[in-house]
Amino acid sequence: MLKKFTQIFKVRELRNKILFILGILVVFRIAANVPVPGVDVEQLKRLFEGNQFLGMLNVFSGGGLSNISIVMLGVGPYITSSIIMQLMTMIVPRIEQLYKEEGEAGRQKFNMITRWLTVPLAALQTFSMIALLRSQNVLQVASVLDTIVIVIVATAGTIALMWLGELITEKGIGNGVSLIIFAGIVSGLPSGLSQMMSTFDSTQIFTYGALLVLTLVTIAGVVLVSEGQRKIAVSYAKKVRGNTTFGGAQSILPLKVNQAGVIPIIFAMSIMLFPGMIAGFLMGASNQAVAHAAAVVNNLFQNQWFYGSLYFILVVLFTYFYTAVVFDPNKISENLQKQGGYVPGIRPGKTTADFLYKIMNRITLSGAIFLGVIAVLPFIVQGMTNIQSLTIGGTSILIVVSVVIETIKQIESQLVMRDYEGF
Numbered sequence: 001m002l003k004k005f006t007q008i009f010k011v012r013e014l015r016n017k018i019l020f021i022l023g024i025l026v027v028f029r030i031a032a033n034v035p036v037p038g039v040d041v042e043q044l045k046r047l048f049e050g051n052q053f054l055g056m057l058n059v060f061s062g063g064g065l066s067n068i069s070i071v072m073l074g075v076g077p078y079i080t081s082s083i084i085m086q087l088m089t090m091i092v093p094r095i096e097q098l099y100k101e102e103g104e105a106g107r108q109k110f111n112m113i114t115r116w117l118t119v120p121l122a123a124l125q126t127f128s129m130i131a132l133l134r135s136q137n138v139l140q141v142a143s144v145l146d147t148i149v150i151v152i153v154a155t156a157g158t159i160a161l162m163w164l165g166e167l168i169t170e171k172g173i174g175n176g177v178s179l180i181i182f183a184g185i186v187s188g189l190p191s192g193l194s195q196m197m198s199t200f201d202s203t204q205i206f207t208y209g210a211l212l213v214l215t216l217v218t219i220a221g222v223v224l225v226s227e228g229q230r231k232i233a234v235s236y237a238k239k240v241r242g243n244t245t246f247g248g249a250q251s252i253l254p255l256k257v258n259q260a261g262v263i264p265i266i267f268a269m270s271i272m273l274f275p276g277m278i279a280g281f282l283m284g285a286s287n288q289a290v291a292h293a294a295a296v297v298n299n300l301f302q303n304q305w306f307y308g309s310l311y312f313i314l315v316v317l318f319t320y321f322y323t324a325v326v327f328d329p330n331k332i333s334e335n336l337q338k339q340g341g342y343v344p345g346i347r348p349g350k351t352t353a354d355f356l357y358k359i360m361n362r363i364t365l366s367g368a369i370f371l372g373v374i375a376v377l378p379f380i381v382q383g384m385t386n387i388q389s390l391t392i393g394g395t396s397i398l399i400v401v402s403v404v405i406e407t408i409k410q411i412e413s414q415l416v417m418r419d420y421e422g423f
Contacts (some may be wrong), residue, residue, distance in 0.1 A: 008415070011414075011415070016417070017173055018172060018173065020167075021171060021173060025179065025183040028180055029187055031157060031160070032069045032071055032187075035068050035069050036139075037272060039139055060164065070156075071160070071161055072129065072154050072157070073125055073126060073129070074181070076158075076273075077118050078161075078162045079270050083267055084272070086325055089325065090324075100328070107275075118159065128262070135174070168180075172410060173410050174403065178266070178399070178406070181399060182399065191314050207286070208308050214377060217374075218398060222401040222405070223405065224263070226258060226406075229254045229255060229256045230256075230257070230259035230359060231252045231254055232254075232343060232359065233251075234251045234303065234336065234343060237340040253332070253356075253383040255363060256367075257363050257370075258319065258367040258368075258371060260322035260326065261406060262399055263318070264314075264316075267314070267318040268311060268315045272301075275301055278297075283295055283298060295325060298351065308380070311372075319367065319371060319372075320364060320368060323360065327360055329353040329354075332356060333349060333352040392404075
């Protein structure tokens, strides 16, 4: 491990990339601690202590919401925009063509539309959050002008984080959006551990043991799913040119159990946050029917068994959905055929594509269910021990471990490109 760190800092280009990313994360954490005016700190603290929904939203925002900062929404609107655009690829043929068939130029147009869509989503979510915080006496807004200013500032904060995240991604070391969420989660660990130590009760040894077991099981599960793969044997046909024979080699095509990484968790969290946010906003409506319906939805999402079941289903569905987006068996089959490769016992072309699709569906099912179980495991333990913090902790661990694995792999690939041995 020490040798790896030494090699990383010996390469000037790689060292500069890492320092640049750390600098961006420091800028993000500074912005996350600059609050908007009019915040009642004590009321805010009480609100977060008793609200599971806001705790999840704070994790999703990268820790910016707990201070009602200028980046209170984090990269949430950008992720929501990405979800909408990914769904549109399955509905609108033109967008699917733009994303899958027009190469790098099409991807750039697709990403530009996603960025533009982020702006109205950020403004709408900021306005909804202001209304929710005002109803809880957390945020004192004197006039319409103050509301407009906060909406503009928070929207600009989200756009700035989106830009910073893309700068990180361009460096080729980790996903920028995931690293920003990761930085927000890690920054809350010291205060979380301090709070746990201050409230330590020797009569709840089982409770702390459950938390430790949950952490270890989640970490082991995420690593297992992230590293697991099915290896498909591939052979290449021999070609004879004059007296020289080319090809005839044997290779493998690795299919990962979880092609989507941490994205299904982030997508599922994004969808889960919307009903609670909208219900909280509408509970103060003057129309009694609307207010009653909002209260019913709010109470429903406060039920941990309903919340956990829906969370599990969404994680499984988004794992399949994102795998379908990033894994194209037809294209892989076409590339193999062009290179003279084939799967032994399987005809090239459509038959190979169907075979890969069938195998991918099977391994994705096991990976999606396993990932979903790990995601809701904190809810199960919470139901047995009645500890609110376990729900947030489980989701946080899931994201942190996945991001660390992905980032380490990309750093190692950068070292391999520079002909370092031992990787």
